[in-house]
Amino acid sequence: MPVLEINNVTKKFGGLMALDDVSFQVEEGEIRGLIGPNGAGKSTMFKNIAGFYSPSSGDIRYQGQSIAGRKPHNIAEMGVVRTFQETTLFQELSVFENVLVGCHIRSRSNLFAAILGLDRGLQREAEEKVAEVLDFMGLGERREQLASELPLGSQRALAIAIALASEPKLLLMDEPFAGMNPEETNHMMELTRKVQESGISIVLVEHDMKAVMGLCGYLTVLNFGQLLAEGTPEEIRHNERVIEAYLGGAG
Amino acid sequence: MSSKGGFTMPKLAIGAVALIALLATPHFLGFHHQDLLIFLTINVLAVCSYRLVTLTGEWSLIHAVMMGVGAYTVALSVNHFDLAIWFTLPLAGTAAGLIAALLCFPLLRMTQFYFLIGSFAAGEAIRLTWVEFVGVFGGTSGLRGVEAPVVWGIDFLDPIPYFYFTLVVVGICLLILYRIEHSRIGLTLHAIHWKAPLAESVGVNAWRYRALAFILGSFFVGIAGGLKVHYLGSVTPNQFTIGFMVFILIWVIVGGYNKFYGPVIGVVVLTIFDESIRSFEVIRPAIYGGMLILSILFLPMGLESIPAKLKSWFGSDSASDEQALSDQ
Amino acid sequence: MELFLQSIANGLVQGGFFALFAVGLVLIFGVMGVVNFAHGELVMVGAFTIWLLHAQYGLGYIPAIAVAIVLVTVIGLVMERLLFRPTRADPLAGLICSIGILFILQVIAALIGGDGPSKQVPPPYQGTLVMFESLRIPYQRVFSLAISVAALVSLWFFLTRTRYGWALRAVALDREAAELQGINTNRISMVAIGVGTALAGLAGGLIAPLTNINPHMGHNVIVTAFIVTIVGGVGSLSGAVLAAILYAVFHTLITVYFGATIATISGLVLMVVVLIVKPTGLMGVRVSE
Ligand SMILES: Nc1ncnc2c1ncn2[C@@H]1O[C@H](COP(=O)(O)OP(=O)(O)O)[C@@H](O)[C@H]1O
Ligand SMILES: [Mg+2]
Numbered sequence: 013m014p015v016l017e018i019n020n021v022t023k024k025f026g027g028l029m030a031l032d033d034v035s036f037q038v039e040e041g042e043i044r045g046l047i048g049p050n051g052a053g054k055s056t057m058f059k060n061i062a063g064f065y066s067p068s069s070g071d072i073r074y075q076g077q078s079i080a081g082r083k084p085h086n087i088a089e090m091g092v093v094r095t096f097q098e099t100t101l102f103q104e105l106s107v108f109e110n111v112l113v114g115c116h117i118r119s120r121s122n123l124f125a126a127i128l129g130l131d132r133g134l135q136r137e138a139e140e141k142v143a144e145v146l147d148f149m150g151l152g153e154r155r156e157q158l159a160s161e162l163p164l165g166s167q168r169a170l171a172i173a174i175a176l177a178s179e180p181k182l183l184l185m186d187e188p189f190a191g192m193n194p195e196e197t198n199h200m201m202e203l204t205r206k207v208q209e210s211g212i213s214i215v216l217v218e219h220d221m222k223a224v225m226g227l228c229g230y231l232t233v234l235n236f237g238q239l240l241a242e243g244t245p246e247e248i249r250h251n252e253r254v255i256e257a258y259l260g261g262a263g
Numbered sequence: 264m265s266s267k268g269g270f271t272m273p274k275l276a277i278g279a280v281a282l283i284a285l286l287a288t289p290h291f292l293g294f295h296h297q298d299l300l301i302f303l304t305i306n307v308l309a310v311c312s313y314r315l316v317t318l319t320g321e322w323s324l325i326h327a328v329m330m331g332v333g334a335y336t337v338a339l340s341v342n343h344f345d346l347a348i349w350f351t352l353p354l355a356g357t358a359a360g361l362i363a364a365l366l367c368f369p370l371l372r373m374t375q376f377y378f379l380i381g382s383f384a385a386g387e388a389i390r391l392t393w394v395e396f397v398g399v400f401g402g403t404s405g406l407r408g409v410e411a412p413v414v415w416g417i418d419f420l421d422p423i424p425y426f427y428f429t430l431v432v433v434g435i436c437l438l439i440l441y442r443i444e445h446s447r448i449g450l451t452l453h454a455i456h457w458k459a460p461l462a463e464s465v466g467v468n469a470w471r472y473r474a475l476a477f478i479l480g481s482f483f484v485g486i487a488g489g490l491k492v493h494y495l496g497s498v499t500p501n502q503f504t505i506g507f508m509v510f511i512l513i514w515v516i517v518g519g520y521n522k523f524y525g526p527v528i529g530v531v532v533l534t535i536f537d538e539s540i541r542s543f544e545v546i547r548p549a550i551y552g553g554m555l556i557l558s559i560l561f562l563p564m565g566l567e568s569i570p571a572k573l574k575s576w577f578g579s580d581s582a583s584d585e586q587a588l589s590d591q
Numbered sequence: 592m593e594l595f596l597q598s599i600a601n602g603l604v605q606g607g608f609f610a611l612f613a614v615g616l617v618l619i620f621g622v623m624g625v626v627n628f629a630h631g632e633l634v635m636v637g638a639f640t641i642w643l644l645h646a647q648y649g650l651g652y653i654p655a656i657a658v659a660i661v662l663v664t665v666i667g668l669v670m671e672r673l674l675f676r677p678t679r680a681d682p683l684a685g686l687i688c689s690i691g692i693l694f695i696l697q698v699i700a701a702l703i704g705g706d707g708p709s710k711q712v713p714p715p716y717q718g719t720l721v722m723f724e725s726l727r728i729p730y731q732r733v734f735s736l737a738i739s740v741a742a743l744v745s746l747w748f749f750l751t752r753t754r755y756g757w758a759l760r761a762v763a764l765d766r767e768a769a770e771l772q773g774i775n776t777n778r779i780s781m782v783a784i785g786v787g788t789a790l791a792g793l794a795g796g797l798i799a800p801l802t803n804i805n806p807h808m809g810h811n812v813i814v815t816a817f818i819v820t821i822v823g824g825v826g827s828l829s830g831a832v833l834a835a836i837l838y839a840v841f842h843t844l845i846t847v848y849f850g851a852t853i854a855t856i857s858g859l860v861l862m863v864v865v866l867i868v869k870p871t872g873l874m875g876v877r878v879s880e
Binding site: 322368369370372373375376377379380381383384385387388391392394395505509512516545546548549551552553554555556559560563 | 620626674677678681682683684686687688690691692693694695697698699701702810814817818820821825850852853855856859860862863864866867
Binding site for chain 2: 112113
């Protein structure tokens with residue numbers, strides 16, 4: 013069974029069709045590339061999946077269950093977590109605290125436990141989880157720094173660390189490589205692969221073709237809100253319509 | 264952000280001295296100033312509970328009215344049922360919390376400007392209800408004759424024992440508020456303030472946390488209202504107008520709302536200041552207004568930020584100071 | 592029935608007056624993003640000017656209104672230049688500053704007016720217009736309504752037919768985009784607050800002979816303005832005008848039958864209901880996330 017099914021999803025903003033009858037499926041454990049020129053509707057697709065928008069029509073199924081129109085926090089609890097296109101962090105909090113917020117689902121303390129200090133066990137467990145995630149993402153050294161003080165590459169890693177702390181089963185990554193130098197890109201590719209190996213399915217929206225071709229086994233291409241093509245990186249590279257869309261869209 | 268609550272020896276010593284000074288204070292004051300000290304203590308709870316509401320980044324204008332809800336609850340429960348203070352105070356908090364919980368449904372659909380205006384409207388509607396329904400709430404002249412409680416043979420009409428009582432109640436409430444802010448719940452509230460969508464994307468139900476902050480803030484300010492009416496013996500709708508709300512805002516903003524103790528500094532300093540300009544009765548509001556503007560323009564982080572500012576202005580060894588601080 | 596019709600007529604007059612200051616509030620909020628809490632006090636300053644110059648010193652009513660408008664406009668421009676512009680990045684800061692101004696204006700009015708009861712200004716226009724035999728509208732109210740309508744129509748022309756009006760609407764729609772198009776947004780803010788506060792001064796001038804004047808009269812004005820603005824849809828001028836008229840009639844009718852406090856409570860509840868059911872108000876549009 014596919015982990016994610018997009019069935020005839022349409023999203024309208026006033027007269028604009030940001031998504032127009034799009035259908036595709038993502039298999040368990042894969043890294044799926046979702047590509048297309050700017051304005052194709054990729055981020056809109058993510059927001060629909062993660063519950064930030066609800067589709068104008070069509071259905072979204074996660075592990076066979078319909079999630080279209082649910083609230084973001086419900087969808088996150090079910091195991092679908094997105095990252096944001098622009099680096100989105102709690103800039104004013106430390107790296108450690110950022111990831112601690114990410115642990116919300118698995119260790120949330122109730123009011124009375126918090127006041128009376130009865131949540132120490134949970135707290136310790138959460139702190140262990142944070143340490144584990146930070147080490148996994150290579151941020152162990154920076155835990156006390158403010159998020160706003162990190163270099164770009166580490167900020168991106170932190171954004172993913174926050175998502176990972178919530179123990180997703182499906183991770184939606186929106187342009188995690190944007191603005192990175194080749195070294196940072198390589199590092200992030202490694203991290204992404206490690207995330208996949210830990211058993212998390214990934215949908216990756218990305219313009220960096222080296223990253224996409226290197227990571228994804230299968231690609232879905234959107235253009236002007238419509239599904240343009242699907243196939244292996246090799247097939248997509250040689251697909252006439254895809255080439256045309258990218259050239260026509262000024263890259 | 265959340266300074267780790269490590270208690271070092273100097274901190275403990277300062278705390279002990281402050282506590283002794285606080286306990287001794289009323290004995291050196293005249294009757295008028297003893298009154299003032301009690302109201303100041305109550306207002307400390309009002310501003311700290313308000314800060315909890317603002318942690319999620321929303322500024323409400325209903326807090327003063329919630330204090331009134333607590334006050335009216337106490338007045339009614341004493342006048343009609345003769346309840347003891349042990350029951351009336353929690354009841355005051357619960358009443359305010361319950362009304363806040365009901366108001367969450369309309370109000371928390373809004374944010375920022377809409378929330379501000381919506382909370383103002385809801386508060387004003389509640390306040391006008393007290394004015395209108397004379398039979399229950401006594402109209403403009405409010406409810407009087409709320410007898411001062413007598414606990415263990417101590418008459419709380421006397422300011423000194425009532426001050427100690429208030430100090431204990433407010434102290435406990437502040438401790439709880441502090442613990443909430445420095446718990447995971449507080450962290451989540453901060454997170455919602457800075458980036459609600461990011462918090463939601465990892466499973467935070469932002470609505471529930473905003474509701475929690477609003478209800479808890481109202482609960483504690485309801486207790487503050489209860490403390491006030493037990494001492495004053497009367498309550499009127501005019502005590503909880505937008506005018507008083509503005510005072511809460513001023514205390515919080517002038518003190519600085521980024522730290523737990525900022526609003527406390529604000530209310531203490533401004534109350535002392537207020538006493539010192541009593542002779543200018545007529546122009547007092549204008550002095551306040553001017554100060555509010557000046558603090559917004561020149562001290563946006565509040566009085567609380569002054570020590571840090573001074574530190575960064577003076578002395579080249581400030582860097583090592585900060586180092587020492589972060590090592591603690 | 593007679594009472595009903597008379598109330599509607601009174602409500603319409605009141606509506607014109609409500610519209611004047613609500614529109615000003617909307618203009619300032621739309622263009623500058625500041626909720627001007629002192630707007631009610633600006634109306635109060637306008638009314639006080641009439642009392643001082645016309646009732647005390649015998650200046651003509653119309654010249655007194657002109658002075659009120661100029662005075663209030665100058666206060667508005669000073670507020671923009673000294674308070675709102677420096678705090679543009681933080682909308683809350685602007686609001687807090689306006690609360691500071693509110694206190695200061697109240698104190699100045701109290702100092703000038705002295706202690707004692709509310710002031711009255713004898714209506715400069717005596718006599719009553721009688722229509723349909725029983726409908727009676729004092730000429731003072733007729734004058735007030737006529738001037739309100741004229742002012743609103745002029746505003747409409749200004750906004751739709753002039754270069755400044757066009758630029759003002761562009762800034763209200765999207766400040767950054769307007770800036771990119773080369774519009775001097777600071778100057779437009781001055782225009783917006785100038786027009787908005789001038790209307791408040793005019794409103795004060797018109798209300799002066801019809802009400803009790805005291806330093807705290809601004810409170811009811813701002814409560815009304817909030818209700819009207821929300822019901823009409825934040826940022827919508829035509830919505831504000833429509834809501835002002837509807838609310839004035841609604842308020843007058845409920846006051847007649849149930850009393851003023853119930854009328855205000857109903858208005859506030861109505862406003863909360865509008866916020867829940869249709870946060871964009873009667874005419875407002877909200878840009879989606
Ligand atoms: N909230 C919104 N309101 C109106 N239009 C939107 C909104 N979000 C996205 N769009 C439009 O939808 C289209 C797709 O946008 P997006 O999903 O961000 O594209 P991509 O991520 O593929 O670059 C664009 O034309 C964009 O302008
Ligand atoms: Mg995008």
